[in-house]
Amino acid sequence: MPAPLVEARDLWKVYELGDMRVEALRGVTLSIDAGEAVAVMGASGSGKSTFMNLLGCLDQPTRGSLRFAEHEILEASADERAEIRSREIGFVFQSFNLIPRTSAIENVELPLVYAGVSAVEQESRAREALRAVGLAGREHHTPSQLSGGQQQRVAIARALVNRPRLLLADEPTGNLDTRSSQEIMEIFQRLQRESGITLVVVTHERDIATYLDRVITFRDGEVISDLRQTAVRVEASA
Secondary structure: OOOOOEEEEEEEEEEEEOOEEEEEEEEEEEEEOOOOEEEEEOOOOOOHHHHHHHHOOOOOOOEEEEEEOOEEHHHOOHHHHHHHHHHHEEEEEOOOOOOOOOOHHHHHHHHHHHOOOOHHHHHHHHHHHHHHOOOOOOOOOOHHHOOHHHHHHHHHHHHHOOOOOEEEEEOOOOOOOHHHHHHHHHHHHHHHHHHOOEEEEEOOOHHHHOOOOEEEEEEOOEEEEEEEOOOOOOOOOO
């Protein structure tokens, strides 16, 4: 049986703030298999964002074990974590984080620039990624010429252009209306189904969690439930 893509064992994250000790994660143990679609839920301060930061190699655990594929994150240097982020993980955020006066295709090409990919390959892969999220023909639009939902599609294309194994989405529909939120979740479903990418969505919205196959809920730094469900299945209307 293949090893999980992500495996946390007795995972702790403790912050020392002066005389105060904050236990953001307290002994979390869970695993995520390759190709799973997972929602991570919990109230503000529950530990869900801390868990995502560790999973995305943006921070290191205080103790315990967090393995991503063959990498032990606790033992990884800052440079090694940066390498994992650039090659293995894609990020989508609530605020899109697009460069304002830069075209959609240039925004999507950016990770490939940092990765040293040739200009010809950059353009080819960026066009392919934009086509995959339904934005063929809008490659040269700037963010101000796109709706919120379209901007998030650009952000998804940018997250996918390096062909990562794991896609982390932090409240990806938080700035969108209901229709646009549904369209984004349809795109996530389709891309996950077609490519087999592992998808982890941090959300506080129950409606969004229904699109995923598994819901992990945090409270006070601990996992209080880990449930599989029959996800809402829809056909993307890209």
